Amino acid sequence: MAANRPDSYFQAGSFLMKITDVKALYPNYKHVVPSWRTHFWQIVVRVETDTGVTGLGYGGGGVASVEVVNRHFRELLLGRQVNGIDDIREAWDALYAESLPYGRKGIGIMALSGVDLALWDVLGRAERVPVYDLLGGKKKERVQSYATGDDPEWYRELGFTAHKFPHRWTGNDADYDRAVASAARARELFGPEAMLMIDTYMTWDIPATLEMSNRLAEFNIYWFEDVLTPDLLEAQAELRPAVKPILLSGGEHEFTHHGFAEIARTGALDLWQPDITWCGGITAGLRILDIARDAGAAVALHRGGEVWGLHLIMATEGLDLAERNPGRRGAPRDELWFGEPQPQNGYLEASDAPGFGVSLNEAMV
Ligand SMILES: [Mg+2]
Numbered sequence: 001m002a003a004n005r006p007d008s009y010f011q012a013g014s015f016l017m018k019i020t021d022v023k024a025l026y027p028n029y030k031h032v033v034p035s036w037r038t039h040f041w042q043i044v045v046r047v048e049t050d051t052g053v054t055g056l057g058y059g060g061g062g063v064a065s066v067e068v069v070n071r072h073f074r075e076l077l078l079g080r081q082v083n084g085i086d087d088i089r090e091a092w093d094a095l096y097a098e099s100l101p102y103g104r105k106g107i108g109i110m111a112l113s114g115v116d117l118a119l120w121d122v123l124g125r126a127e128r129v130p131v132y133d134l135l136g137g138k139k140k141e142r143v144q145s146y147a148t149g150d151d152p153e154w155y156r157e158l159g160f161t162a163h164k165f166p167h168r169w170t171g172n173d174a175d176y177d178r179a180v181a182s183a184a185r186a187r188e189l190f191g192p193e194a195m196l197m198i199d200t201y202m203t204w205d206i207p208a209t210l211e212m213s214n215r216l217a218e219f220n221i222y223w224f225e226d227v228l229t230p231d232l233l234e235a236q237a238e239l240r241p242a243v244k245p246i247l248l249s250g251g252e253h254e255f256t257h258h259g260f261a262e263i264a265r266t267g268a269l270d271l272w273q274p275d276i277t278w279c280g281g282i283t284a285g286l287r288i289l290d291i292a293r294d295a296g297a298a299v300a301l302h303r304g305g306e307v308w309g310l311h312l313i314m315a316t317e318g319l320d321l322a323e324r325n326p327g328r329r330g331a332p333r334d335e336l337w338f339g340e341p342q343p344q345n346g347y348l349e350a351s352d353a354p355g356f357g358v359s360l361n362e363a364m365v
Contacts, residue, residue, distance in 0.1 A: 017126055019080050021048040024069035024114060026062060027364040031334045039063050040107075042277060044336075044360060045114035047122050049082065055122030056360055058308055058337075059114020060278040061107040068111035072099065077115070082126075085134060088119045092283040096256070105255040109280050116281025117308055117356070124355035131282070131356055135315035142347040143313050143322045145305050146195060154329040156189050161346035162321070163190055164197035164225070169204045176215050183219040192220075195321075197249075199225040206239055213243040223247040223271055230254055233268035240270060247271045252302035256280045257287035264295035275302035276309040285312050289319070305348055307340055307356040314350050322348045336361050 024045045032041045040062030047055045059065055073095055081087055095115065099108045124131045132138050146162035147155035155163055163186055167179050179198070186196050196219065204212065204227040212224070224246055228236055230253045240248050247270035254260060254272075256279060263269055272292055276285050285301075289312075292299045298318075301309040305322035313319045324343060327333060339358040341348055351357040 017049045017051045017053065017082050017122070019047060019077050019082060020050050022046070022069065022074040022077050022115065022118075023048075024059070024066040024111070025365055026066050027334070027336055029334050029336075029364070031332050037062075040065075042336075043069070043111070043114050044365065045069055045118040047077070047082075047115070047118040049122060049126070051126060053122055053126045055118040055120070055125060055355060056358070057114040057116065057118030057121060057281070058277045058306075059112075059117070060110030060275070064107050065111040065114070068099070068108060069115060073111065073115055082119055082122055085123070088116065088123065089283055091119060092116055092280070096280075105259060109255040109284075110278050113277050113279065113281040113284070116283050117277065120282050121355035128354050130350060130352050130354060131311040132315040132350055135282070135286075135312065138314050139317050140314060140320075142349045143305075143310065143320060145322045145324050145343045145346055145348045146197070148199065148323055148325050149327060151326070151328045152186050152189050155326060158326060159343060159345045160324075161190065162195035162197075164199055164323070166199050166201065167203075168201060169208055175208070176211065179212060180215055180219075183216050183221065187219050195222045197221065197223045197225060200227050202226045202229045204228070206235060209239055210242055213246050216246075221246050223249040225249045225273070226252070233262060233266040236268040237266050240267070247298070249273055249300070252278070254279065256284045257291055260288045260291050264291050264297065269297065271298040271300055273300055273302040276312060277303070277306075282308075282312055285309075289316060293318075305343070307337070307350060307358050310341070310348060310350045311356060324348075334364065336364050 024043050026043055032038055043059045043065050045057040045059055076098055080091055095112050102108055120131050124134055147160040148164045152163055165182050165186055169175050198221055209227045236248055249271040250269050251273040252275045274288050300321040303323050304313055305324035310322055313322055337358040341351055
């Protein structure tokens, strides 16, 4: 490989690596849940360099996000150097600034996330180290994983020791009974000490959340997730003390350190859940963690059990809990990435392969 590099790549003992192509694509999913995600699910971003090293990233925003990368970000990235994490930070800031009129939150930042992660992958592969080493090295050997979904018997069989189940408010009293039944079943399966959480996906309201905190008190629920929409920060700040000791969590629909600074300022949430493939990648994740540290907020990444978040968790003190979404027993699943670590007895460990350590299932692209 080195023999193919022109002399101009070498400078002060190291070599310069420049971006030669950027391409986003939307995989041929067969098993995406039918919702807004049908055409707006995860994208793949490939960054090529003049050294032959290629990086892959995972972003959100679907077909619209693919256009943002290929028709806007690509031209801003061509010729940029990627020789250290400062270069990635500068590229992030440049893309954020250029996309600001239509970006800041949502699809623009989901697209930026895919680019950012591909740049971290490129740098790790070029230096032949895992991304957690670029971030300062492992701070823990393994991370406890929790299973999100509605097949708790199967998650228990898979070895998970913590669990989050979904609950959707439909507007009648039977909703309380369903929540109690789900909590009782999960508590019995996972035992008295296990962490149990509820994801309401923005369907509860203030009275329902207060009533749930009373009715579910005996089940010792660790957090209620996304009880209101992410725009209602003040309301969640008022709700927080009323549901203690249950934590209010959220943040999967928030973006960048600017968005999380608002959560900090309003005191809306006890526990933040940025999604590394949506909120702006590792670069935004690091900035969000700085804000969380100052604010005294806990952080548990949304989908943190996938490699993109897992490397950040492994490299960061205090960050724990890696979310997985195993789905239901026997249900067909797309396998887009090869080499994703699998939980062992409820724990996950990122591999020491270069970059994020995964390769793309080319049959899906
Ligand atoms: Mg959620």
